[in-house]
Amino acid sequence: MKSYRAVEVYEFLRKFGHDIYLVGDTEIEIKGVSSLENYKNDSLTWIKPGHNIDEEQGIRALVLSQGTNKTADVMFYCDNPKFYFFKAAELLMDTKREPVISSTAIIAKSAKLGDFVSIGHYSFIGENVVIGDNTQIGSHVTIEENVKIGDNCCIKSGAVIGGRGFGYSKVDGQYLPVSHFGGVIIGDYVDVGSNTCIDRGTLDDTIIENGVKIDNLCHIAHNVLIKENSCIVANSTIGGSAKIDQGSYIGISASIQNQKSIGKGSLVGMGAVVTKDVPKGKVVAFSPAKVIRERTKNDLKKY
Template sequence: MQQLTVKEINTLVNGEVVGEYTGTITGLERIDKAGVGELTFIGNLKFSKKWDTSEASVAIVYEGIKIDPGAGKAFIKVKNPDLAMAQVLEVYLPDSPHFETDIHPTAVIDESARVGKGCRIGANTYVGKGVILGEGVTLYPNVSVFDHTSIGDHTTVWSGTVIRERSEIGKHCIFHANVSIGADGFGYRPSEQGLTKIPHIGHVVIGNHVEIGANSCVDRGKFSATVLGDGCKIDNLVQIGHNSVLGRFCIMAGNSGLAGSVTLGDGVVIGGSASIKDHTTIHSGATVGAGSGVMNDVGPGKTVVGYPACDSRDMLKQWVALRKLGKS
């Protein structure tokens, strides 16, 4: 693991050093578990109260912190500790799992597939007919990429992921374990036979720098495409229904879900366990609070909470009124 001095870390994050620690940083850890020689961070006042009992030698802190580091310890003051810590974590990132050979002999790759320079394909991975892999793509063991799918340069796909036929994946994406891309959408209609399945003949289009967490699903479109724009970040256990369209840099937290044909503008944030009704539009910059149920369109920059969701200020007034009612 990399070991840096306080001066080297400060140069990396462009901060201001307060106090003195002359050793090297041997690791990174949370404030209540860090030991001597380790670096932690203090992002707000709540965590600053734990510094007196912490054994950490150095902390990256917000620039307005009111406490001193103490003897033999140091603070690195920055404007945004979270972003600074992300830079340091990149340096201390452990090596990825090792490939003994770039393409494992048990991988099955159709002869019509095009595999770019520097690709790595793990054991028991399947690459189907007409698949195109850009340069530096990594497919870990037990990945399935079905026919006529394209995957852009330097995308990483972790084990258990299934990418169905005709999907279009951008560059520098990360799909974590057991992601499902391009499964049939959920569509049935009552008939004399019971429930008739609605065929889904569309596909999935995913932009660049998209990250999708473990066990999340992006269903194919009924007619055209389900789309995730550049820079979207999807947590674990998220459902994105058929023909939904996400703009750029949207965030969806764990256990949230979009029904079919939902549209998200740029920079929309969906909180954990939130549910969005089909054919709903959530405009750019809007936020949906955790656990909310969105039944109607949400305007640009609005924040909605509750079930059914409404403007956060109105919902807070309702909660206050209910609390008072219980005391009357």
């Protein structure tokens, strides 16, 4: 943990946007971060729009939305307090770590690793795998052959990427496995949560585009396409050959039937079961899922 003057924190945050300005004692020292509920003296905290502060808490530094009337020794006004607070936390908590490849990791000779890649304990990297610069691979991760992972990705512990998908042909009452010859292609700035599985394609690849965020315990079946900046929340299941268009949000424990499409910017509610294509910009919920309304600008800001 380091301490910085408020103006130094402000200058750091200006790298990420110009919708932020500083009010109060710009030379005050800020030491670390804390939550509003368990505030630590001299630290930086943040408040959600519409929430209240106990004025007796003696807040030193506060990140808050423009138009919010709260008091602290120094205030960082912005449009997105959560984003700027956690960026400031990276500075104040000194989160940078040197990349390390564990001695217990197994890495195929044909695998290609970019610069500053980290690989955790007991992870397996298969043949012809490519991992881009600054990507972090957790512990006990399995990455099978012919997987490409871009730059600045985070693959959390226990994830399995590139395994054979759940594909069978029924012959004389028996389920016989279908061979999978495709791979998995993951773009830049993608997060894959703990114990999530992403299966390789049958002939073509399973594709996860830039900026996609996948939570823990998700299942991404063979030949799925998830387009850029979409979000897949915990325990969701995406069936084979489903297509999730750009900027979509799949809520907790949602299920997308195989070969169905989620339109650009749509939101699938928690626990919904999608059995039909979802048009662009819609919010769907329930089981089976049905359209309940258009997705709003406020939705797009929050999710």
